[in-house]
Amino acid sequence: MEHGFDQTTTDRIAARAGVTERTYFRHFADKREVLFDGEKQLREELTKALASVPAHVEPLPALRAAFHGAVPLIEGNRPVSELRARVIEVTPALQEREVAKVAALVVFLTEALKARGVDARIAQLCAQVGMGICAVATQRWMHDPSAGLDAELEAAFRELHEVSAEFGAKR
Amino acid sequence: MEHGFDQTTTDRIAARAGVTERTYFRHFADKREVLFDGEKQLREELTKALASVPAHVEPLPALRAAFHGAVPLIEGNRPVSELRARVIEVTPALQEREVAKVAALVVFLTEALKARGVDARIAQLCAQVGMGICAVATQRWMHDPSAGLDAELEAAFRELHEVSAEFGAKR
DNA sequence: CAGGTTGCGTCAGTGACTGACATCCTATAG
DNA sequence: CTATAGGATGTCAGTCACTGACGCAACCTG
Numbered sequence: 001m002e003h004g005f006d007q008t009t010t011d012r013i014a015a016r017a018g019v020t021e022r023t024y025f026r027h028f029a030d031k032r033e034v035l036f037d038g039e040k041q042l043r044e045e046l047t048k049a050l051a052s053v054p055a056h057v058e059p060l061p062a063l064r065a066a067f068h069g070a071v072p073l074i075e076g077n078r079p080v081s082e083l084r085a086r087v088i089e090v091t092p093a094l095q096e097r098e099v100a101k102v103a104a105l106v107v108f109l110t111e112a113l114k115a116r117g118v119d120a121r122i123a124q125l126c127a128q129v130g131m132g133i134c135a136v137a138t139q140r141w142m143h144d145p146s147a148g149l150d151a152e153l154e155a156a157f158r159e160l161h162e163v164s165a166e167f168g169a170k171r
Numbered sequence: 172m173e174h175g176f177d178q179t180t181t182d183r184i185a186a187r188a189g190v191t192e193r194t195y196f197r198h199f200a201d202k203r204e205v206l207f208d209g210e211k212q213l214r215e216e217l218t219k220a221l222a223s224v225p226a227h228v229e230p231l232p233a234l235r236a237a238f239h240g241a242v243p244l245i246e247g248n249r250p251v252s253e254l255r256a257r258v259i260e261v262t263p264a265l266q267e268r269e270v271a272k273v274a275a276l277v278v279f280l281t282e283a284l285k286a287r288g289v290d291a292r293i294a295q296l297c298a299q300v301g302m303g304i305c306a307v308a309t310q311r312w313m314h315d316p317s318a319g320l321d322a323e324l325e326a327a328f329r330e331l332h333e334v335s336a337e338f339g340a341k342r
Numbered sequence: 343c344a345g346g347t348t349g350c351g352t353c354a355g356t357g358a359c360t361g362a363c364a365t366c367c368t369a370t371a372g
Numbered sequence: 373c374t375a376t377a378g379g380a381t382g383t384c385a386g387t388c389a390c391t392g393a394c395g396c397a398a399c400c401t402g
Contacts, residue, residue, distance in 0.1 A: 010389065023350055025390065060338040096271040103270040121311070125330050128303035136296050157338070159296050164335040167231040167328070181358065194381055196359065 001083060005091045032097045035084060038077065039101045043108055045070040050112055059118045063109065063130035064157050067137075071149045074138065078145065085142055106131045133160055172254060176262045203268045206255060209248065210272045214279055216241045221283050230289045234280065234301035235328050238308075242320045245309065249316065256313055277302045304331055 002008075010031050014024040028034045049069025053062045074081075088094040106127045113123035137152040147155075173179075181202050185195040199205045220240025224233045245252075259265040277298045284294035308323040318326075 009387090020351055021389090022352080022391090026349075031389065058334070058337050060334050064338075095274075096267055099270050099274040100267040103266075122330060122334065124310075125304070125307050125327060126334055128307055129300050129331060129334075132299035132303045133296070136299050139295075140292070156296060159293060160300060161335050161338060163229070163231050163293065163297055163300075164332050166229050167235075167332060180356090191382055192358090193360090193383080197380080202358065 001087065005087055005094060032094055035087070035094065036097055036101055039104070042070060042073065043105065045073045046105075046109070047112065050116075055116060059113050059116070059122060059126040060130055060157075062113070062116065063126060063134075064153065066109075067130070067134045067153055068150060071153070075149055081142065102131060102135060129160070133157055172258065176258055176265060203265055206258070206265060207268055207272055210275070213241060213244065214276065216244045217276075217280070218283065221287075226287060230284050230287070230293060230297040231301055231328075233284070233287065234297060234305075235324065237280075238301070238305045238324055239321060242324070246320055252313065273302060273306060300331070304328055 010024055011021045013031070013034070014021045017024070024034075028037075046066050046069070049066040050062060052069070053065045057065070088098055109127035109131060110120075110124045113127060114120055118126070133156045134153065137149065137156040140156070141147070141149045141152045181195055182192045184202070184205070185192045188195070195205075199208075217237050217240070220237040221233060223240070224236045228236070259269055280298035280302060281291075281295045284298060285291055289297070304327045305324065308320065308327040311327070312318070312320045312323045
């Protein structure tokens, strides 16, 4: 926030935390990683939420429910997320890491769906699409939080249903 | 292919090309970028393909058509893609760049759809979902090319229609 | 209290990437 | 044909992210 990410050396980051640079790298894999620690927590939250979804629920609704389960965590984090987003927005290297984290979540959700007995191909497709929907909803909510993340999720899933329905009609 | 990406210095890469390291960095932004030059070409191909889709076509079908338009380019590139994929697969830093390129295409497709008159929110959602479908299809085709990329695309879009239809039924 | 583990500091080293400047090559005006 | 401006390349020095090796101190654990 003070000098921009690229202009901040790992030395400075570590010093501000009261440790040496070497110690910083014992806690975080690289300079960027310190800004993406929350992904682990989010993953755990999604695991819990998905576990509490009845087994008979179809994959996409199950993901929708899981995302809703993670809403409190994400909304509670907004004060931090907002600062974070402002830095990421102007730093290509950080945007890259962010999409990498999303991609990692897609892989994770794919495995989680497969564990629920979903066919591997469908699992991958649903994880990819569901994560995309969630990303769009979150982005909208970051831009304007007034409607709430739950509502944005619902809206995005509804829109998915609409665009893919009219898609079907056109075939 | 010979030593692994991480074990290959930029010095070596440049030397193999008959230039100095400094010259390498005048042509590519960083060490990884040399492996992702094709994205620009793909973007141009998608632009052309999207331009030839009638204006009244709905966004998702338009994207489907655009991806089909890029199939020859992608399939023609398979010999190279295959080697590339093998290196990327075992190099996290390259996977990160790859998903970043996909994310860049999502942004690009969002703009392209908006230019067609699609509502901004719907454009983003369709670009995100459509790109996801295309990524899944491409991944399946990379794994087993026997069916052809066109067929994989059709199958993935059909599956999207199915999972989002049953999703609608459940609401 | 001996020994093992864990976290940190120090140091030296590698390699990606950049800015400044010199040089050379080429295209085009004259 | 030649002078010259522009662009591409080489050279050099420097910064900074990141890593391995070693030593030290705190803290369990039996």
